[in-house]
Each structure stands twice: as C-alpha cells, then as structure tokens.
Amino acid sequence: MTPPVFSHGSLRLYLLALLDERPRHGYELIQALSERFGGTYSPSAGTIYPRLAKLEEEGLVTKQADGRKTVYAITDAGRAELEARRPELDAIEDEVTDSVRRLADGVRAEVNDAMRTLRAELASAAREAKRAARSATGSGSTTNLHAESNRSVHEADLVINEFRQQLRTDLRTHAHRARVSPDTVANLRTQLARVRADLLAELTRGA
Numbered sequence: 655m656t657p658p659v660f661s662h663g664s665l666r667l668y669l670l671a672l673l674d675e676r677p678r679h680g681y682e683l684i685q686a687l688s689e690r691f692g693g694t695y696s697p698s699a700g701t702i703y704p705r706l707a708k709l710e711e712e713g714l715v716t717k718q719a720d721g722r723k724t725v726y727a728i729t730d731a732g733r734a735e736l737e738a739r740r741p742e743l744d745a746i747e748d749e750v751t752d753s754v755r756r757l758a759d760g761v762r763a764e765v766n767d768a769m770r771t772l773r774a775e776l777a778s779a780a781r782e783a784k785r786a787a788r789s790a791t792g793s794g795s796t797t798n799l800h801a802e803s804n805r806s807v808h809e810a811d812l813v814i815n816e817f818r819q820q821l822r823t824d825l826r827t828h829a830h831r832a833r834v835s836p837d838t839v840a841n842l843r844t845q846l847a848r849v850r851a852d853l854l855a856e857l858t859r860g861a
Contacts, residue, residue: 664746666705670736671743677727768846769818776810
C-alpha cells in the first residue's frame with residue numbers, strides 16, 4: 655500500500671486539529687500521526703518542528719516548557735483557522751479512513767490465502783495417508799483409517815474457519831482505531847508460515 659502523502663498545507667492543518675484535541679509535545683504529535691495512519695505515515699522531527707515553528711510565528715499555536723519537553727497548544731486564532739478550513743480537514747480524515755481500510759482489506763486477503771493453502775495441504779496429507787494405509791493394511795482397516803482421516807480433516811477445516819472469522823473481527827476492530835500496519839501483515843505472514851511448516855513436519859513424521 656502506498657503511504658498517504660499530505661498535500662501542500664494539509665499537514666499544518668492536521669497538526670492544528672491534533673492540538674485542538676489537547677496540548678502535545680512534538681514527539682506526541684509524531685506518534686499521533688503514525689497511529690492515525692495505521693503506521694503507514696510517520697513524519698520525522700525535521701518535518702514536524704519547522705511547521706510547529708511556523709504555526710507559532712503565525713500566532714496559531716503557543717509553546718511552553720514542561721521540564722525538558724516543549725508543549726504546544728492551539729490558540730484562538732488557530733481554532734478560527736481550523737474551523738474556516740473544516741471541509742479540508744474532513745477530506746483528510748476521509749483519506750486516512752480509506753487508507754486504513756485498504757490496508758485492513760490487504761491483511762484479510764493474506765489471511766484468506768494462507769487459510770486456503772493450509773486447507774489444501776491438509777487435504778493433500780489426508781490423501782497421502784489414505785494411499786499409505788491402502789498399501790500397508792487390509793481393506794477393513796483401511797476403511798477405518800480413511801474415515802478417521804476424513805473426520806480429522808473436517809475438524810481441522812472447522813478450526814481454520816473459526817480462526818479466520820475471529821481474526822477478521824479483530825482486524826476490523828483495530829483497523830477502525832488505525833492500529834493495523836504493514837508490520838502486522840508481515841508478522842501475520844511469518845506466523846502462519848511457521849504454523850504451516852510445523853503442521854507439515856508433524857504430518858510427514860506420521861506418514
């Protein structure tokens with residue numbers, strides 16, 4: 655997914671919106687932006703502080719020392735500009751929501767693909783078990799092994815479907831809070847690959 659990019663003047667407007675929620679120091683603003691964009695956009699200090707200095711120069715924000723940190727707060731003039739440009743801010747918020755939704759859709763697609771692959775591997779393993787049993791045992795014993803293997807594959811498929819539904823619910827919940835990031839997708843892919851490898855190793859040992 656392509657990280658969202660602020661158009662000219664939009665970042666300063668978004669900074670005003672964040673400060674309208676409550677006073678923050680620079681690092682908190684960087685964190686807030688990263689969270690709002692689901693980790694797909696994380697500005698550097700070299701991006702944020704010059705804009706804060708410009709906003710202060712224009713009288714739209716003030717700053718105050720708080721120990722070793724500098725806390726920024728919006729002024730009445732800053733709130734007036736924010737209200738005057740409210741339609742622009744709403745458009746930015748829509749872009750954030752769309753970006754996070756696309757990311758969540760990508761994660762769900764990864765989950766679906768991984769689950770389909772895992773089910774295919776289970777079915778293949780069951781067929782292999784049937785062939786092995788057919789070669790090594792009599793027809794009556796083979797029938798029992800086939801039935802047991804088929805029941806196990808069915809139960810495994812139910813477990814996979816339950817896991818997918820639960821994970822999709824979790825993703826929708828956290829995507830709404832803009833907490834689903836590309837790192838989430840990468841971690842999910844790694845974990846599912848590990849589960850699949852462990853399962854295949856177990857099936858191979860049992861063959």
